[in-house]
Amino acid sequence: MNIIACVKQVPDTETLIKVKPDGSGIVEDGIKWVMNPYDEFGVEEALKLKEKLGGDVTIVSVGPARTMETIRTALAMGAEKGVHIDDPSLNGADAYTTAQALAAVIKTLPHDIIFCGQRAIDGDVGQVGSVLAELLGIPSVTLALKLEIAGTAVKAQKAIEGAMMTIETSLPCVITTQKGLNEPRYASLPGIMKAKKKPVDVKNAAAIGVAAAAKAKVAKTVPPPARAPGKILQGDDPALKAQELVKLLREEAKVI
Amino acid sequence: MAKGVWIVAEVRDGAYRKVSYEIASAARKLADELGDEVCAVLCGSGIEGKAAELGKYGVDKVYVADNAALDPYTTDAHAAAVAKIVKEKDPAILLMAASVQGKDLSARLVGKLATGLATDCTGLKIEGGKLIAVRPMYAGKCFGEVAFEATPAMATLRPNVFPIVENAKAGAVEKYDPALDAGQLKTKVAEVAKDTSGKIELTEANIIVSGGRGMKGPENYNILEDLAKVLGAAVGASRAAVDAGWRPVTDQVGQTGKTVSPNLYIACGISGAIQHLAGMSSSKFIVAINKDPEAPIFQRADYGIVDDLFKVVPEVTAAAKKILA
Ligand SMILES: Cc1cc2nc3c(=O)[nH]c(=O)nc-3n(C[C@H](O)[C@H](O)[C@@H](O)COP(=O)(O)OP(=O)(O)OC[C@H]3O[C@@H](n4cnc5c(N)ncnc54)[C@H](O)[C@@H]3O)c2cc1C
Numbered sequence A: 001m002n003i004i005a006c007v008k009q010v011p012d013t014e015t016l017i018k019v020k021p022d023g024s025g026i027v028e029d030g031i032k033w034v035m036n037p038y039d040e041f042g043v044e045e046a047l048k049l050k051e052k053l054g055g056d057v058t059i060v061s062v063g064p065a066r067t068m069e070t071i072r073t074a075l076a077m078g079a080e081k082g083v084h085i086d087d088p089s090l091n092g093a094d095a096y097t098t099a100q101a102l103a104a105v106i107k108t109l110p111h112d113i114i115f116c117g118q119r120a121i122d123g124d125v126g127q128v129g130s131v132l133a134e135l136l137g138i139p140s141v142t143l144a145l146k147l148e149i150a151g152t153a154v155k156a157q158k159a160i161e162g163a164m165m166t167i168e169t170s171l172p173c174v175i176t177t178q179k180g181l182n183e184p185r186y187a188s189l190p191g192i193m194k195a196k197k198k199p200v201d202v203k204n205a206a207a208i209g210v211a212a213a214a215k216a217k218v219a220k221t222v223p224p225p226a227r228a229p230g231k232i233l234q235g236d237d238p239a240l241k242a243q244e245l246v247k248l249l250r251e252e253a254k255v256i
Numbered sequence B: 001m002a003k004g005v006w007i008v009a010e011v012r013d014g015a016y017r018k019v020s021y022e023i024a025s026a027a028r029k030l031a032d033e034l035g036d037e038v039c040a041v042l043c044g045s046g047i048e049g050k051a052a053e054l055g056k057y058g059v060d061k062v063y064v065a066d067n068a069a070l071d072p073y074t075t076d077a078h079a080a081a082v083a084k085i086v087k088e089k090d091p092a093i094l095l096m097a098a099s100v101q102g103k104d105l106s107a108r109l110v111g112k113l114a115t116g117l118a119t120d121c122t123g124l125k126i127e128g129g130k131l132i133a134v135r136p137m138y139a140g141k142c143f144g145e146v147a148f149e150a151t152p153a154m155a156t157l158r159p160n161v162f163p164i165v166e167n168a169k170a171g172a173v174e175k176y177d178p179a180l181d182a183g184q185l186k187t188k189v190a191e192v193a194k195d196t197s198g199k200i201e202l203t204e205a206n207i208i209v210s211g212g213r214g215m216k217g218p219e220n221y222n223i224l225e226d227l228a229k230v231l232g233a234a235v236g237a238s239r240a241a242v243d244a245g246w247r248p249v250t251d252q253v254g255q256t257g258k259t260v261s262p263n264l265y266i267a268c269g270i271s272g273a274i275q276h277l278a279g280m281s282s283s284k285f286i287v288a289i290n291k292d293p294e295a296p297i298f299q300r301a302d303y304g305i306v307d308d309l310f311k312v313v314p315e316v317t318a319a320a321k322k323i324l325a
């Protein structure tokens, strides 16, 4: 089985995000970079499939030089090899362009199944997996909570509003991962040592034949709207505070 | 030249989902500013009769693809059906719901239409005749204004954020053939197992009562459920409660859970970690009940009670029962 897992490097969720004064983006100094948490589910599922059905796992990532660290993390978890697409023209590229770059690489690799996270927690756009599937002309199942593969038959479960849906499709396909799919493993120390010697191909945009042309761009980044300070209800009697709260919700907020 | 503000209406089990009216209303507002028409695409099976109803929310024209392969929703059938009419009519703007279905469909359409999409938007405006979509980024730590270099400019709208406005327009109905090629439809829905517990879906709830680690154990959620019953609310949870196995993963609110935007969010025994706030900070009113006055949730709350939730919550239930009776 030829398994591919796409991983993106993102700021750690604890990172304090500061908007640049000119609104052109965020201040990147001091950010701790980590693997997108949803991609950990993708790498884990890829490794589980490999362990069950044989084959190998290739990690593909688009990003600047620091991205190599995240690729090595995935290799340390147990993937075989990586492709790192590093080109200034792709930094901050939109979802379509990023998917184009991933598709250009993946087209040249044998691929039975491709894992992406349901979304990256920086931009939170949640598009790349589906766009990639479209560009490769293969089906996609988003938000998978459970996955079964038998031969080329794929069965996946996802939660939709108020129901669980079971979807059937066939390989090759793209699966995007949702929390609940699995428990990602940690890289072991021997794994980390071995990862240093695993092959990673580094390519630029010209080498994969992608010319970035943004379809969407973040024109301006602004801090969140200020929120008026809230009201802390005073007093020692829980019952009185509860009554006051209900009154406020009814008469001031008008939400109950 | 691309022209018109379009929406994709979302139906489930033969009925519109409420968010369809929200996006229709938002589209109307943009179209009025641009002096344009609002058109809707409606895909499903046996739904032609429902099409004209969208006129009530400002839709001038509804393009209907009525085909057995379009119910239940599958990504490939719906993406093909919507792409066909969009390519033919060339709208400037295309809006969808940031629901499970809308997010899946819109992302696939980005590939089919080679265009840009702003996901989960909380605001829309027109600048220089073009759409600017406002969306939270980095888990709501900042907002981005997304501009588009291709058409249609696509945006998915966070449910429960845009007001529903009645504004009667023609709602003229035109059927079209989605020209689905059975050989190209590679996904099928084997089963839809509905939650029959009568639980209100979190992303659709007007009110959410949510409990975290401060609930101390799964057996104590009944006090939240009692309050929820009185308020007609759904019950949510923090990741700490989900990871402890107290509540199902589908109840988790936050960065790695659901994004919700109810009118009222009552956080009980939840500290207000940034990852939790990411999923609920666009709620219209936030109430925090927590015994720690320093808990970060109080910085986001409109109303706060610093006290033991086990004493406060039953009293809130009793008071609400009285007032709502
Ligand atoms: C703050 C911010 C806001 C943005 N807003 C928009 C916007 O509104 N519209 C838009 O089109 N673009 C936007 N972008 C650009 C876009 O987010 C990306 O940078 C682009 O790489 C893909 O989007 P994503 O990473 O959010 O991917 P998502 O679609 O959220 O990611 C899903 C999955 O795709 C895979 N993946 C994504 N990126 C890569 C990568 N570089 N390498 C390998 N795998 C990857 C991963 O498996 C990931 O889990 C924004 C970027 C930022 C930083």
Ligand SMILES: Cc1cc2nc3c(=O)[nH]c(=O)nc-3n(C[C@H](O)[C@H](O)[C@H](O)COP(=O)(O)OP(=O)(O)OC[C@H]3O[C@@H](n4cnc5c(N)ncnc54)[C@H](O)[C@@H]3O)c2cc1C
Binding pocket: A013, A037, B211, B212, B213, B214, B215, B237, B238, B239, B240, B241, B252, B253, B254, B255, B256, B257, B258, B268, B269, B270, B271, B272, B273, B274, B275, B276, B279, B289, B290, B291, B292, B295, B307, B308, B309, B310
């Ligand atoms: C990558 C990543 C993703 C994450 N995604 C999410 C997510 O999607 N959703 C999410 O919620 N978290 C998420 N988290 C976890 C998050 O960081 C917090 O750990 C979590 O939200 C804490 O849950 P909590 O508020 O219930 O627990 P705690 O932080 O332990 O807070 C419990 C609160 O209960 C109060 N309390 C205790 N007893 C009582 C009492 N008797 N009466 C009143 N108050 C009481 C305490 O004062 C405390 O404030 C994520 C973390 C990471 C790293």
